[in-house]
Amino acid sequence: MTKGNIGIDGRGALFYRGTGIGTYTWQLISHLEAVTKNLRVFLPGEEYNDFSFRESDALNYTEFNGDMWREIFLPKALPKESIALYHVPQNGIGLPEKKCSLETVTIHDLIPYTFPETVGKGYLKEFLKEMPKIMERSDGIITVSQWSKKDIIKVFGYPEAKIQVIYEAPEPIYQPLPKTRAAAFLKETYHITGDYILYVGGFGIRKNVKALINAVYLLKKEAPFPFRLVLPGKRNRDFDQLDALTESLGLTDDVIFPDYVPVSDLPYFYSGATAMVYPSLYEGFGLPPLEAMASGTPVLSSRATSLPEVLGDAVLYFDAYNSLELAEQLHRLVSSRSLRKMLVQKGLQKAAGYRWEKTAGETLAFFDQIQERETPQ
Numbered sequence: 001m002t003k004g005n006i007g008i009d010g011r012g013a014l015f016y017r018g019t020g021i022g023t024y025t026w027q028l029i030s031h032l033e034a035v036t037k038n039l040r041v042f043l044p045g046e047e048y049n050d051f052s053f054r055e056s057d058a059l060n061y062t063e064f065n066g067d068m069w070r071e072i073f074l075p076k077a078l079p080k081e082s083i084a085l086y087h088v089p090q091n092g093i094g095l096p097e098k099k100c101s102l103e104t105v106t107i108h109d110l111i112p113y114t115f116p117e118t119v120g121k122g123y124l125k126e127f128l129k130e131m132p133k134i135m136e137r138s139d140g141i142i143t144v145s146q147w148s149k150k151d152i153i154k155v156f157g158y159p160e161a162k163i164q165v166i167y168e169a170p171e172p173i174y175q176p177l178p179k180t181r182a183a184a185f186l187k188e189t190y191h192i193t194g195d196y197i198l199y200v201g202g203f204g205i206r207k208n209v210k211a212l213i214n215a216v217y218l219l220k221k222e223a224p225f226p227f228r229l230v231l232p233g234k235r236n237r238d239f240d241q242l243d244a245l246t247e248s249l250g251l252t253d254d255v256i257f258p259d260y261v262p263v264s265d266l267p268y269f270y271s272g273a274t275a276m277v278y279p280s281l282y283e284g285f286g287l288p289p290l291e292a293m294a295s296g297t298p299v300l301s302s303r304a305t306s307l308p309e310v311l312g313d314a315v316l317y318f319d320a321y322n323s324l325e326l327a328e329q330l331h332r333l334v335s336s337r338s339l340r341k342m343l344v345q346k347g348l349q350k351a352a353g354y355r356w357e358k359t360a361g362e363t364l365a366f367f368d369q370i371q372e373r374e375t376p377q
Contacts, residue, residue, distance in 0.1 A: 074096035087104045092131070110151045
């Protein structure tokens with residue numbers, strides 16, 4: 001049993017649903033509720049009163065959001081709710097202006113420091129401004145990979161003993177579905193037919209989607225390649241470049257952008273794919289490949305940053321900066337049924353080792369450890 005009330009910022013589960021941080025926040029809260037009655041989830045607005053988190057634990061305040069959330073609401077609400085430890089899952093952004101309890105954060109990555117050219121200017125400015133203060137006042141840090149832990153120590157010199165690596169996991173909805181069922185759903189709902197290669201994960205520069213489109217072009221130029229490339233996701237500021245590249249390479253009939261896809265539909269995309277490719281240049285963890293593995297789909301991934309740590313030997317790898325190697329490995333994967341079968345088996349076994357129940361249990365244990373070790377400043 002946790003020693004004192006735990007407060008958690010639940011906004012990421014609402015505002016960033018469908019992203020890695022949104023999934024993390026949603027699943028962490030849902031599974032923490034299963035193991036402790038001491039959790040209080042803070043959400044802005046009465047419109048969230050019917051949200052799926054336990055109603056008795058969700059504290060909603062219509063008049064508080066933005067700067068007022070940090071400057072007025074939290075400094076009053078945390079003592080009122082007897083919060084002993086307050087946790088912010090979205091990289092610590094949104095801690096109260098005044099510290100009035102123990103504080104912990106989840107730092108998913110330090111990409112604005114290590115790969116700044118791939119981050120939007122607004123987020124980059126806020127991250128660089130806030131992160132030194134977050135590091136200084138945090139009583140403990142959760143991060144999602146050994147890779148990110150090394151970055152935190154390297155960039156900030158934060159004490160290693162106060163950092164806990166706790167892995168994420170695929171959501172429970174990701175399980176193998178019959179190919180025929182997935183195909184029927186995709187045909188009826190998205191008008192997608194035939195065999196395809198899947199990419200899930202957003203269109204930012206560091207996601208390296210250009211390399212994947214170039215690889216498909218290289219394959220089609222050399223020999224018949226009876227697969228289309230399907231890339232669901234919201235069209236952001238980087239999307240126009242991908243659309244233009246697709247058109248310039250003559251791939252408009254071969255590359256499908258279904259736009260935003262609800263999380264509930266993604267299992268059909270994963271299960272219906274011949275393979276999933278993840279060409280990212282930098283990841284703090286990397287959930288989409290695990291989601292594909294849990295769905296029984298073979299994965300081809302870059303070997304960048306944390307991905308080998310998380311995915312192990314259950315995927316086929318390539319150099320993220322080498323489109324030719326990506327094309328060669330993709331051809332190898334789609335040409336070998338036995339290789340795909342082997343990766344499916346390894347992937348299911350590997351993905352099964354990541355469970356949100358475990359994530360929540362380790363997180364709660366870390367909160368207890370901090371309460372035993374620290375007192376509010």
